[in-house]
Amino acid sequence: MQLKSRDMIKLKIDNKSIEVREGIKLIDAARDNGINISSLCYKKELPHYTSCMLCMVKDNRTGKFIPSCSVVVEEGMRIDASGPEVIAFRREALSLLLTEHRAECEAPCKVVCPVGLNIPLMNRYIQKGDFSLASQLLYFEMGMPESICSVCSRYCEKACRRKMIDAPVAITAIKKFVTGSTGPAPIIRQTEKSAKIAIIGAGASGLIAAFSLAKYGHRCVLFEKSNRIGGTFISELSARGLPASLPDNEMNFLVNSGIEIRLNTPIEASDLENTLIPGFDIIINASSGNIGSDKIDPGETYILFEKDTRILDGKYIFFVGSAAKHDKLVIRRIGNARKSAEAIHNFLQTGILSKPKKRFNSTIGEIEEDEKREWLKECPEKTQRFTEPGSEEECIGEALNCMHCDCRAIDDCRLREIAENLNIGNPKLKLVNHPLEKKINRTNKLIFENSKCIKCGLCVRVSTDETDNPSLCFTGRGFISMITEPLTADFDSILLTGADNAINVCPTGALAKKE
Template identity: 35%
Template sequence: MIKLKINNKEIQVEAGTSVMKAAQSLGFDIPNMCWHDELEHFTSCMLCMVKDHGTGKLLPSCSVNVVDGMDIETDNEEVAESRKTALELLMSEHTGDCEAPCQIACPAHMDIPKMNRLIAADKLDEALQVVKKDIALPAVLGRICPAPCEGACHRKTVDEPVSICLLKRITGDEGIESEIQKVPSTGKNVAVIGAGPAGLAAAYYLQLKGIQVTLFDKSQKAGGLLRTALSEEILPKEVLDKEIGSILKTGVLFEGGTEITAEKFAQIKNEFDAVVLATGAISENAEVFGLKSNPKGIDAERSTYQTSDEKVFAVGNVLRSSRLAVRSVGQGKEVAFSVLQFLNNQEIKGEPRLFNSRVGKLVAEEFAEYLKESVPGKRTFPKEGGRSGFTKEEAIAEAKRCLHCDCRAIDDCKLRTYSDHYQVDQKRFKTSARRNITKQINHGSVVYEPQKCIKCGICVRLTEKYSERFGFTYVGRGFDVVIGVPFDEALEKGLTETAEKVAKSCPTGAISLKEKE
């Protein structure tokens, strides 16, 4: 037996055990990309580096076996910097979007591609669930949003953007909302002042998190400028009332006709565990709240919306005047994360945002590659014209135009997870223009996108172990080496028995299951 220390814990393991396996037996998880439990080590990604204090050297833990007397540290500043550099080298050749550009451009950060795929599959109810994770008023915004997401749509580069706004609208109009899953009460109560788009969204998402919300507004009916500044032709009152009703059904209490004076505000702060200000533009009335402000509105921390009073948060036009309702709705959703963190005595960070790989604008050579997962044809317009909105058939046809430019491995990509943890700079080692994206979809169950591959070799070793006739191999030499099916055979010949296993083992989105979602 070999005796050693890992992170100051003594352990005995059999000779021939890797440092990584020894660390795992003590419960220490060492980051890795090319490691696979079924396979021999490969020492490719260099992410699993640890430090041996006995020699003062950094070692790849997956391929170095334990030695008597070793004193290993699995995580310190030097190790972290080594891992960050390894990831940045991998990212220098990795080409692909994590999140689609439309989702990044959406002020509410809605998962637009997933909504599109569900609509294309005639699953409006499920599409509505996706939308309402980020947008509390889809039917309303589907009528009034200027659609900044469409300006970022990759399809715009090919011909015309997908009609995202109208697709969102039909989910709100025709999707049936699932029964609200009651969250156990936290015992906390929060006041939201202002029942416009920002206040309604804040109230909705806080209530869903088990917080009792009371929504105050000076008007007798909720809606703010959505109710008073828009014509019936643009936004029918029945549409607005339906979506507000859906929010109130979650258990939000509404107190209309409430004038917020300095005395009333002080009372609310005393009675509630936290307060969200969403009163709209205030200018001269800022002193009512006794908060730090500027000529445009209340001062608040940009990512958390916390004001100079730690228990008061501010969103929407109370920060600065804007006619972009989707921004206010997005801030209403985001502030719920900050308030919950505050109530739980956690560090206030706001809504989590993960690392995002981005490819930028598509080039002409890539159009055909992306259209492989889409349909030809320009943008669909409602046959009824004007403000009629899509029929279900029109919506399905338009949703199919989506290029599926988000990554299929977005929720379980190791490269993304580790890049976020180590705060990677994707451009640090970029020395040339990015590679053009290609997609191999001629397989019944998987898609292969070679430009996302980091050459970890897992697919090569798995297809060899399970005796695929062709499998995967390394093609080329040196810096030009790529992974592919030998003899230029089709993807379906390379993966006949192991497609699902290989896709699930890929640490990036290079090989992914087609119907994972």
């Protein structure tokens, strides 16, 4: 049915004139016309009340701030939805929410890993007995997992929260078993706009940079002056008493993932100017030697280290690994090469030169003694420890000791997304309104962590409260209010049907399913 003119009203949002149907919420009017307004507590099809205050806008007619999720559009409104005052208001509101958000986006073991391996996810695959997926994750994120771990000082185990209880999970031994028993996993290529990239030097940094870029579909050609790949990485393994043959299978895996290798091919200044510059979109120098052209201009910006970006005849030359900054620890050189590759890929997609953007990461703050054992609720009551697992059963047994202190919504958290959009950092101090607590419904595998909850109430409103299927509800008042099960029910009886709906509307990962 065509709407009559009296059913439509006119207003301005961010100086954009729009015409919308009478009676709709201001936030919907903006979104329907391509103007994004953030919110954590609003879902169009559910009953609503304002709580997060992230959708605040300014009514320029009155000079007052109003919640766009509750206010209905009016004729002649002049709304500021993105001005400095509005953004400052939202940043303050978000900072208050984060002060109570005692949760970690990423587990400490992943944060300290030089190559950023998602260790809790690997452990979850192993707990299910899916060694194939665990292997695929290891090779996809690390390229040379066994070789890289052989030169690492086990930062992951030093950061493992399990040691608060007894001993850290044997992460390195688990990875060694998985890679030794399953071998290299097939690489799933991502299809995006691709470039032809020349990489000088086939040492560890060059190989990892090439592999990281090849995963995105870029065509990488490695030029190595010697008759084998690996460079000084081979001698560093030998210096640690490890066999020089250790990385051979893994390096061959990298080559077979679509990287072209040209051995016995030193690159001189003339080769750079006459062959690489005209034949490739960009050049990466991963060699510790000097590529030696006096025509190279220093770049005005850099991606990771000062002077790691230069220009020759309009083409960019990026320096990675030891070529960018020498570090005596090979594991850090490899990690930096991976970060540089991510920044180079971003440049190829966007045309913008910038450092790899560090993702927002919430932290818990100080942990009380009686809170430490809350993480153990995800572990079996009786577990064995295997410092050197020698079978799949032992590997599964040790992985079961992982307490999963990461967030399962790590890649689908609206709170994290908005924090990054508003450029908010994690508050140094956390307000403790309630102790850390992890509730697990043993019937439907629903997990609820109240320290992650921002009390938006979406899970309450999306659920149907029935006698034989009670839903979550609010208890308490004001700052001490919280989401919990009703007084007349226990958590094992909550949301026996409809749990997935509650998980899907949760904006913070406070609700999740135990795998």
